[in-house]
Amino acid sequence: MQPLDGTDTRLLSAMAKDPRGTVVALAQKLGLSRNTVQARMAQLEKKHAFLSFERRINPVALGYPLTAFITVHVQQQKLASLARDLADIPEILEGFGLTGSADLLLRVVALDAEDLYRINGKILGCDGVDRTDTALAMREMIPYRVQPLLGRRSGT
Amino acid sequence: MQPLDGTDTRLLSAMAKDPRGTVVALAQKLGLSRNTVQARMAQLEKKHAFLSFERRINPVALGYPLTAFITVHVQQQKLASLARDLADIPEILEGFGLTGSADLLLRVVALDAEDLYRINGKILGCDGVDRTDTALAMREMIPYRVQPLLGRRSGT
DNA sequence: GGTGAAAGGTCATTAAG
DNA sequence: CTTAATGACCTTTCACC
Numbered sequence: 347m348q349p350l351d352g353t354d355t356r357l358l359s360a361m362a363k364d365p366r367g368t369v370v371a372l373a374q375k376l377g378l379s380r381n382t383v384q385a386r387m388a389q390l391e392k393k394h395a396f397l398s399f400e401r402r403i404n405p406v407a408l409g410y411p412l413t414a415f416i417t418v419h420v421q422q423q424k425l426a427s428l429a430r431d432l433a434d435i436p437e438i439l440e441g442f443g444l445t446g447s448a449d450l451l452l453r454v455v456a457l458d459a460e461d462l463y464r465i466n467g468k469i470l471g472c473d474g475v476d477r478t479d480t481a482l483a484m485r486e487m488i489p490y491r492v493q494p495l496l497g498r499r500s501g502t
Numbered sequence: 503m504q505p506l507d508g509t510d511t512r513l514l515s516a517m518a519k520d521p522r523g524t525v526v527a528l529a530q531k532l533g534l535s536r537n538t539v540q541a542r543m544a545q546l547e548k549k550h551a552f553l554s555f556e557r558r559i560n561p562v563a564l565g566y567p568l569t570a571f572i573t574v575h576v577q578q579q580k581l582a583s584l585a586r587d588l589a590d591i592p593e594i595l596e597g598f599g600l601t602g603s604a605d606l607l608l609r610v611v612a613l614d615a616e617d618l619y620r621i622n623g624k625i626l627g628c629d630g631v632d633r634t635d636t637a638l639a640m641r642e643m644i645p646y647r648v649q650p651l652l653g654r655r656s657g658t
Numbered sequence: 659g660g661t662g663a664a665a666g667g668t669c670a671t672t673a674a675g
Numbered sequence: 676c677t678t679a680a681t682g683a684c685c686t687t688t689c690a691c692c
């Protein structure tokens with residue numbers, strides 16, 4: 347995959363900053379023609395440079411005020427089956443496999459402390475799970491952003 | 503804020519599943535009129551039930567093949583200033599404050615192992631940081647989803 | 659630059675609580 | 676009576692070719 351040029355990174359940056367912005371608005375901001383922006387966006391989409399759109403739901407609005415990160419210590423050979431088991435737990439919004447001791451990092455939402463305890467127990471009951479570590483997320487100290495990264499890579 | 507009814511949750515579910523879907527498509531899928539869906543969406547947006555759109559950039563396409571989670575142990579009174587310091591590190595895409603020992607969980611991307619080592623050193627050099635734990639993310643075992651959760655809360 | 663489609667707005671009507 | 680949903684029509688804007 348050939349590297350992106352400065353225009354590509356500036357375009358990605360603008361799209362990340364204003365995901366709802368139209369092609370025309372992006373073109374004006376970058377000083378390009380609509381057609382150029384449109385062609386670039388099509389290429390970027392082919393390269394999977396951005397993961398299309400997302401609609402992130404606000405768990406608080408759904409009555410889930412608690413967010414927690416649960417680290418799961420799991421036997422290596424049980425990792426795949428565990429991922430399938432965990433997929434049945436709706437409160438798990440996201441899960442990453444980590445290096446080292448076959449760990450899993452889960453992003454979990456819960457109704458309250460008791461609910462979180464229940465979910466944790468559910469995870470502990472899954473086959474192959476050794477132990478879990480739960481940490482409540484108090485707040486998002488650094489909201490998701492990607493623009494400075496793009497700026498740094500512009501000239502590369 | 504009044505709770506969401508079943509129609510709201512079904513709408514949120516459909517929007518999460520097909521973020522690019524048009525209002526008309528959503529209306530057809532839910533068996534509602536276009537105006538109804540539009541009005542509901544406006545209400546949901548006012549309630550901040552979903553976080554508008556997002557364009558998640560693919561770090562791999564930008565030449566950052568490594569994703570890591572770094573846990574930062576930090577003195578409580580230095581937490582706020584540390585967050586400001588970390589905001590200057592472009593490779594940190596996201597950061598959550600955790601309960602307990604004033605920890606931070608960071609989602610970080612890097613060019614390679616050496617780059618990750620450098621970033622970790624940069625974090626360690628910040629004021630108030632006691633130590634860090636780094637775990638490489640191998641793959642996303644459970645991609646972000648929210649629909650089963652919505653289904654479970656429908657009747658509430 | 660042209661064309662088809664989607665979004666946003668208004669309004670009158672109708673159904674349900 | 677009040678709230679919500681519906682269908683119709685309009686204009687503007689956007690995306691695609």
